[in-house]
Amino acid sequence: MTQTTTLHDRTVGQIAAQLPGASGVFRRFGIDFCCHGDVPLAEAANRRNLDLGALETALSALDPAAAPDAPQDTGALIDHIQTRYHATHRRQIPELIELSRKVEAVHANHPEVPRGLSDALHRIWGELEVHMKKEELVLFPAMRRQAADRLAVPISEMRHDHDDHGAFLDQVAQLTHDYTPPQDACRSWQALYAGAAQLKADLMEHIHLENNVLFPRFETTA
Ligand SMILES: [Fe+2]
Ligand SMILES: [Fe+2]
Structure with a gap:
């Protein structure tokens, strides 16, 4: 083909x-x-x-004519990013921090305990909150206004932040043995890794929509 x-x-x-x-x-x-x-x-x-x-x-094997994964219109795409991803991260990460603290404390002596995961989640939570606020308060409103002329610098800053978020995902994959709980993992531990894997999938899709779909629309005219 x-x-x-x-x-x-x-x-x-x-x-x-x-x-x-x-x-x-x-x-x-x-x-x-x-x-x-x-x-x-x-x-x-x-x-x-x-x-x-x-x-x-x-x-x-995929159908190029299938419905797109996200809205095409810029305003609708930004709405989708905020409701599907920003809001989800704000809900899911605090839950994961809580769960991780519990697992790390209860299984402190287990050889596979993901020591440091709650700290890593706490750090990314703070960084993501600042990052998402910058997008929501500055970058996205300018994009909605189609103010493409002054966006090169903020977009490159956001791309840089995204690289840091990617490094965080690498760290989580390492701490969790690629999201694989041990054979004797309790339900909390299993839920923690399932939730962390969901966070990875969501964060990757979120960054992809910004890096590969939304941002390029404002970089070609810069
Ligand atoms: Fe975002
Ligand atoms: Fe972003």
Whole structure:
């Protein structure tokens, strides 16, 4: 198919932005499509020692004419980012901090205890709150007004913050053995890792929508 022959030259960010369902395929293959979306598909596969053909086949099985993963209109997309992601992070992270503190205290002597996870969550919670406030109070209103001329600096600051958020996700993956609880994990521990995995999925999709879909609309005219 034409789609297959051109996929490997496009960046993973472009593919995730243009092909409905592609972000799910990237997540399955462990490809970072949000913070490092500027990498061509072939190179992204190569970096992770993945079979490029299998990856292209999975992407080609998606329907390019399917409903998009997020609204296309800029105002509606910003609304979606705020209601689906900002609000969800504000709800989910404090719960995870609480749960993590409990698991770390109750299982302090367990060899696989995710020591430091609650501190990491607490830190990202503070950073994300400041970051989301900047988007909500400054950047997004300017984007809604289509004031593209002075957005290059704030957008690059947001992209930098996103890289830090990506580093946080790497740290959580390491602390939780890639979100895998031990065999004898209690329900709280299992819930903590399930919640942390959900946070990872949400944060990646959130960053992807900003880095690969929303921000480029205001960078081409800068
Ligand atoms: Fe955001
Ligand atoms: Fe952001």
